[in-house]
Amino acid sequence: MNFEKKFEVFWDFFINKNGYSTVLLGLKNTxxxxxxxxxxxxxxxxxxxxxxxxxxxxxxxxxxxxxSQLYVSxxxxxxxxxxxxxxxxxxxxxxxxRINSVGVAVVVFGMNSGAYISExxxxxxxxxxxxxxxxxxxxxxGYGTTMMKIxxxxxxxxxxxxxxxxxxxxxxxxxxxSFVGATDLYVAFNRIGSNSYEFMVPYLVMALIYIVxxxxxxxxxxxxxxxxxxxxxxx
Numbered sequence: 499m500n501f502e503k504k505f506e507v508f509w510d511f512f513i514n515k516n517g518y519s520t521v522l523l524g525l526k527n528t529x530x531x532x533x534x535x536x537x538x539x540x541x542x543x544x545x546x547x548x549x550x551x552x553x554x555x556x557x558x559x560x561x562x563x564x565x566s567q568l569y570v571s572x573x574x575x576x577x578x579x580x581x582x583x584x585x586x587x588x589x590x591x592x593x594x595x596r597i598n599s600v601g602v603a604v605v606v607f608g609m610n611s612g613a614y615i616s617e618x619x620x621x622x623x624x625x626x627x628x629x630x631x632x633x634x635x636x637x638x639x640g641y642g643t644t645m646m647k648i649x650x651x652x653x654x655x656x657x658x659x660x661x662x663x664x665x666x667x668x669x670x671x672x673x674x675x676s677f678v679g680a681t682d683l684y685v686a687f688n689r690i691g692s693n694s695y696e697f698m699v700p701y702l703v704m705a706l707i708y709i710v711x712x713x714x715x716x717x718x719x720x721x722x723x724x725x726x727x728x729x730x731x732x733x
Contacts, residue, residue: 659719
């Protein structure tokens with residue numbers, strides 16, 4: 499069967515047999531998991547990073563620091579597919595929790611991303627001139643207020659390209675959510691291939707969509723970087 503015939507078979511299933519609806523659902527779930535996971539990851543990562551860099555003068559802070567280190571080691575030391583399987587098939591039944599597969603993927607991707615972003619954010623915080631903290635404290639701001647209003651915004655500017663890379667990684671890693679029954683781009687195109695008994699074109703189109711998503715994200719990150727550089731020059 500030549501490529502033209504293969505494409506005709508794909509097009510028939512994609513248009514005439516409503517394959518596009520499954521693809522749109524898969525695309526929507528992929529974006530929901532990646533975007534929400536990144537937001538959760540930024541929140542968790544910022545909290546952990548703040549705990550890691552705060553002076554260890556308090557026993558409570560020392561305990562929180564050890565917990566943060568354990569959290570990071572746990573999520574960075576195991577594959578995300580293993581985390582998905584354990585959460586969905588072990589922890590949820592044990593705790594009697596009922597969440598749909600997309601919700602589970604959002605939670606696990608967010609917690610996994612938080613571990614990586616915490617290290618990215620910690621590096622960003624440490625890259626900020628220590629004089630910024632001293633300046634904030636000198637004008638009467640508390641440590642937490644100085645961190646949230648002065649240090650962390652500057653750290654985010656420094657790590658924006660790396661956060662973009664993390665978002666791209668999340669987009670690509672969503673292909674494993676099929677292990678817990680969620681419909682993503684991979685599942686959508688795999689169904690078209692299974693129903694048509696022809697996988698070449700579906701998989702090529704799937705790869706093209708991933709590439710387009712990555713290019714769009716990269717362009718958005720560049721636009722944000724330019725905008726931040728302009729705002730810095732105007733100060």
